[in-house]
Amino acid sequence: MPPPVKKMHLVLITGMSGSGKSVALRALEDLGFYCIDNLPPELLMPLIKLERTNQADQLAIAMDVRSAASLPQVPSQLAQLKTQGMQVDCLFLDASTDTLMRRFSETRRRHPLSKSETHDHDHDQHRALAEAIDLERELLSELRDQAHVIDSSIIRPTQLQSYVKSFIDSPGDPLTLVFESFAFKRGVPNDADFVFDVRMLPNPHYEPGLRDLTGCDAPVVDFLQQQADVQAMLTQIHAFLDHWLDAMARNHRSYVTVAIGCTGGQHRSVYLVEQLNALFAPRWSTLKRHREIAARQTY
CATH class of the missing domain: 3.40.50.300 (P-loop containing nucleotide triphosphate hydrolases)
Known part of the structure; x- marks a missing residue:
């Protein structure tokens, strides 16, 4: 056969x-x-x-x-x-x-x-x-x-x-969500469908023990999880996307890129991208990118 x-x-x-x-x-x-x-x-x-x-x-x-x-x-x-x-x-x-x-x-x-x-x-x-x-x-x-x-x-x-x-x-699902962290000082990504500015949130950069870490590291995660404003921002972005994604999929959108920006693209935006990716991954095909962190790693 x-x-x-x-x-x-x-x-x-x-x-x-x-x-x-x-x-x-x-x-x-x-x-x-x-x-x-x-x-x-x-x-x-x-x-x-x-x-x-x-x-x-x-x-x-x-x-x-x-x-x-x-x-x-x-x-x-x-x-x-x-x-x-x-x-x-x-x-x-x-x-x-x-x-x-x-x-x-x-x-x-x-x-x-x-x-x-x-x-x-x-x-x-x-x-x-x-x-x-x-x-x-x-x-x-x-x-x-x-x-x-x-x-x-x-x-x-x-x-x-x-x-x-x-x-x-990434799986060939009807709709793929791309979450991308970035630094406003280096410009907003041209590929973004939605841009969220989180520069008003508490900044781990000003905590000496956290400055050289990123939003992927446990001490930064612990710090940001204790900030009420950070959690409110996470909840509201999640609710907004969760409300509209089905409609975008029905409109034959194949890819939706959500860009989260802070000052340096190292702490707050990275943390939120990681959290949002975890929240949406069980239902949607997702990708995540950390523009500024990846740029440093290529030197």
Whole structure:
């Protein structure tokens, strides 16, 4: 009796030019995915048919704005593949406009939507690049709305690879909750659907014995669990999300990212992410990220 055919897992990677799509592809290659970069949408369905014939079970495809004319057909293609029983995950890599402009300037690469003519003045080049990035955001907006978004603005490539691998390892449930801690002083994550500011809460940073610890460490946890305001914040965020998640799932939302920010991204926000993840994990597929802690660990 022949072995059962494995269910194919397709990961579509898209996003802004310069946001790290090649890094994400390499992470998936490490996980055993057969990866194809810059596939025209017209070739997606024929490729799936071919790979099914070859009994492939892990396929990752990167598409970007170079296929702008045919990108509108991609959502319907993905919906069709899902009805055929395929596991389809969409990953959108994003970054702030300032970050993208800096990366293009540093690498001297041309943006795929930049006009072909050269400009004599830095100001003209700067304006042309900004306009190209704005147009790219508009063209990719529909795909972004249906994908899990990762903001690569201030994270290192090793961090991004870790985020991608965690995303792939998460169960393919109808809705995945992502809890992310961050420091306001380093900017609000672009991938956040909800942002909660907890800087008004008691800060363990001012306790000498807790300053060098994080919200994952037991002494900090004990300290914050004794603070009435912290517990009130936790209860209210939990109640808000618990009330609306079913409605978001019914609206075909696949991913919801909840960002919790404090001053340094080390104590209060980390603690609340850990607590919220524990509260929601029994019912929903969850991921957790600690942006600032992970950034320090990659040095």
